[in-house]
Amino acid sequence: MSTNNSAAGSPNVRQTAAELATGDRTDTLLQTEDLRKEFGGFTATDDVDFSVAEGELRCLIGPNGAGKSTLLNLVTGTYDASGGSIYYDGHDVTDLDPHERVRKGISMKFQVPSVYGDLTVRENARLPIQRFADGEERRRRVDEAIEAAGLAGYEHVDASQLSHGQQQQLEIGMAAALEPDLLLLDEPVAGLDVAEREAIAERVTRLNEERGIAFVVIEHDTDFVASIADEVTVLHNGDIFREGPIEDIESDPEVQRIYLGGEQ
Amino acid sequence: MATEASGAGPADAGGQSTLASLRRRFEGPNTVGNSRGFWIGFLVAVVALAAYPLVVGSYQASRFSLFLVYAFLGLSLSVVWGYAGVLSFGQVVFFGVAGYTFGVVSVNFATPAGITGAFLVGVVGGAVMAFVLGYFMFYGGVRDVYVTIITLVSTLVLHTFMAQTAGDEWTIGEAALGGFNGMPTIPNLAFGVGGASITFSSTTFYYLVLGLLVATYLGLRALVNSDYGRVMVAVREDEDRTRMFGYDVERVKLAVFTLGGALAGLSGVLYAAWGNYMSPGVFELTFASLPVIWVSVGGRKTLLGAVTATVGIEFLRNSLGGELAFVIVGALLLVFILGLPGGIVPWVHETYVEMRGDGTQPEPPEATTEVSD
Known part of the structure; x- marks a missing residue:
């Protein structure tokens, strides 16, 4: 499957703190500096420097407890950082509330599907859009979101009646309806069958290619990862362990060792 | 004949269209009763309630008006808990604060204009109390069961506080708070200024409360079926998800909690005016x-x-x-x-x-x- 991976052609997208402080834009969309999160005595992310370029499609992998979800929750502001900084589009967003970060262009789909079961697909799709669009524009955008989620014909079905895979697609469609520049997906294909995985992969790559949305996707399934992204970041013990093309990562004995355990 | 028919057609269609447009404001997935049958039943119920005093007399009507007064308190919790997901045991705090506020102001300014002002100050007092408590809870990161606990504790604190207000030092102007004995001689509700005023007691009070209740119910139906109502429900269902749509969840909860405080306050003011009395028993x-x-x-x-x-x-x-x-x-x-x-x-x-x-x-x-x- 083809990918639109602008970062693959620009291996170093990080900027200096001075560049970030002055707001000088390059193609870096997201960058974390020494980002740390502690829960009591446990360090979930340990001074992580992580970056994503505009339009990039990057996957984040690592064993359970590596800090992947924590990193994304720090980026969205769901968790407050214990230390370090987060820069988005050249601006320090570390102290912004989650909804303010969303309004700047970051959105996230959580691991567990959380569509609004009592509402229809159309009402679900309307919720993110009604914040910024009204009247005919709102109607058009809702239609587009349903179409983008592959749920045309299901408009008046309660979201609780959808399959797990369709709920995942609806949620991605709702997040994409915000027209973010960066969309974070936490295990979007967990628990899905092969056909549903392929459908999600197709949606993600289409959104990336056609709308230029940058993605960070947490996923364990390396086949799925290989199908959507060239560039992969491996997280381990709360820090970046490896970064590179999926082929190199898959064949890296150190990566295999941390996944299989017993490295210490 | 033909002219009449053709003339009536568009007018009738226009009337139906206006009615349908009006209905849509009060209908949606967040309320039951989105059918013509419901609205016919609703109208019948309102007419029956309007006829009730004529059938049972003013004493029974006055007794029944208390239940209608409580309905505002029920609605306040329905909005806060049922629609925004905040389980509050503190609605009686706003109810009681508003009732006492109405009592203190109306006893000190026992003219129609003063009582009108006391009504407004009481309702606003309930809302302000809810705003202050809600601000510190929601922006302080208090969530879920801890909100319930704090609101419950607030209720008990108010009960203890008001119970010890028997001394003269707790007399505000002409109004003695009265501790456990409560505050008697609160005047009846009145709206207006001087001669252009109306005082509400027994049957007139019943009709005032019924009218306010119908208006409040319809207003809340319009609210919960509006864009804002959908956001309220989204907050109830999943706060984190709703934040990821760019909504300020804390602000939504605070606004709904304040509205709930105003509704509970309205209930408290009407309660104080109904019985001409407030006591710490409401806490x-x-x-x-x-x-x-x-x-x-x-x-x-x-x-x-x-x-x-x-x-x-x-x-x-x-x-x-x-x-x-x-x-x-x-x-x-x-x-x-x-x-x-x-x-x-x-x-x-x-x-x-x-x-x-x-x-x-x-x-x-x-x-x-x-x-x-």
């Missing part, structure tokens, strides 16, 4: 639990459930009287939580929809959706 745990019981039994996600269950349970409780009434109300709560956790009104609605056999909403969600998109 007792038993009274604080009643709104939770009303709303649970009626169905917390329906405004109609809050109103009907509040009036029904209070009518039952008042008719039975004594300790037995509380035992029965407690048993009702257990039965409905175990047997009908969604409440009686949603159950009746679902049963009705199933009996229709089509398994769909009774009428026009499609029209509603298309227009409000």
